[in-house]
Ligand SMILES: Nc1ncnc2c1ncn2[C@@H]1O[C@H](COP(=O)(O)OP(=O)(O)OP(=O)(O)O)[C@@H](O)[C@H]1O
């Protein structure tokens with residue numbers, strides 16, 4: 001996103017990641033805060049733009065301990081963004097309940113879009129309608145390769161996960177991550193942390209799940225050329241090394 005006149009220029013390229021799903025409670029803010037926490041731990045500058053009047057992301061930042069890597073928060077009214085500080089990554093947390101045309105200003109600002117989907121019949125039907133709109137909306141077409149699904153709150157071996165898998169098999173977009181339903185996200189949210197800032201022994205499985213999302217978002221050289229994953233290292237090792245012990 002290009003800063004407007006009078007705003008601070010970033011020193012390099014800034015990447016913006018939009019977390020989008022019109023359905024409430026899909027995990028947009030959870031994905032946004034954990035992604036922000038991950039990038040902050042990684043050592044890049046992160047700004048969260050909270051477009052939601054519920055201010056979930058800003059509340060999370062307010063609860064964040066001062067000892068944790070800093071994340072800048074910006075409250076936004078409407079869809080006009082004014083950045084006052086340079087940043088490497090911008091994460092857009094947007095409210096539910098917006099459809100069609102209303103989503104285009106956010107979509108246009110994003111380099112990458114993640115669509116969290118929860119495995120429930122209601123959420124799957126709503127997601128199908130939303131993805132169908134994305135697929136047929138010609139103003140989204142050129143961004144299509146930059147959009148992916150993240151299955152969220154998954155319980156293996158559940159009926160709802162079977163339904164979700166069937167849906168994902170027929171979806172036009174790739175599913176690049178499966179996040180389990182775990183109180184780790186609740187615990188982290190409570191304390192203004194990401195799961196990357198919880199003890200490694202507690203979040204081992206979650207870190208494994210996140211490596212696929214990180215790879216899709218960051219290891220692509222066009223997204224962030226200085227990502228510190230050494231050639232001999234897996235993304236999982238890199239994530240593991242930057243997180244709390
Ligand atoms: N993987 C997960 N495991 C357990 N709980 C989760 C997970 N993801 C999200 N949650 C919980 O689900 C609830 C909804 O998540 P969240 O607020 O991130 O959704 P949202 O899409 O931002 O909602 P809204 O549309 O209201 O903005 C929260 O209580 C959150 O803690």
Ligand SMILES: [Mg+2]
Pocket residue numbers: 028029030052056093094095
């Ligand atoms: Mg939210």
